[in-house]
Amino acid sequence: MNRAGPRLGEPASLWRMRIVPIASVMLASALPLMLPLVASSPVLPPMGLLFFLCWQLLRTEMWPVWIGLPLGLWDDLFSGAPIGTAIGLWTLASIAIHYFSQRIYWRGFFHDWGIAALLAAAVQAAAALIAHPHAPAGHLLGLVVPQIIVSALLVPLFLRLTGAFDNFRLKRR
Structure with a gap:
């Protein structure tokens, strides 16, 4: 039978429903290693x-809340951070988002931006403290603050990209 388009009520592709979100996070975590960029300090935000x-x-x-475990392990393998850093911090961020989702019923764009920026800053600061426990505070601030600012400013772009990936994920055939 020759069909011109998707039938009404036809579900989206199951592989896209499951693979697109995970693949986007995994590719974003691996992307900084693929870019030809050499720097003495971290300049790219943690895209994953x-x-x-x-x-x-x-x-x-x-x-599920525990999705931070495998995705955090993948990020730890590519970021060079001590193994377990992103595993624990991403899982804590996932728990915090689930907590906020239960407490704030009507979230808007600025709520999501604030939550993502706050969690990204907390995860980056904690990861820097874990990776460099004996470094002076001034040195750590010089490493982390520019990256936190760039991350907070890029959250709307990543929200938009995530929405585009979600539309692709839910598209029928």
């Missing part, structure tokens, strides 16, 4: 973390 937070904010019910 931003996609992870945006997916959690956009579709809180999509992933």
Whole structure:
């Protein structure tokens, strides 16, 4: 039978429903290693973390709370942080988003931006403290603050990209 388009009520592709969110976070975590950029300090925001937070904010019910474990391990393997850093911090961020989702029923764009920026800053600061426990505070602030500012400013872009990926994920055939 030759069909011109999707039938009414036809579900979206199951593989896209499951793979697109996970693949976007995993690719974003690995992307900084693929870019030909050499720097003495971190200049790129943690793109995997931003996609992870945006997916959690956009579709809180999509992933279980423990999804930070495997995705955080993947990020730890590519970021060079001590193994377990992103595992623990991403899981705590996931728990915090689920907590906020239960407490704030009507979230808007600025709520999501604030929650994502706050969690990204907390995760980056804690990761810097874990990676460099004996570094002076001034040195850590010089490393983390520019990256936190860039991350907070890029949250709307990542929310928009996550929405576009979600539209692709839910599109029927």
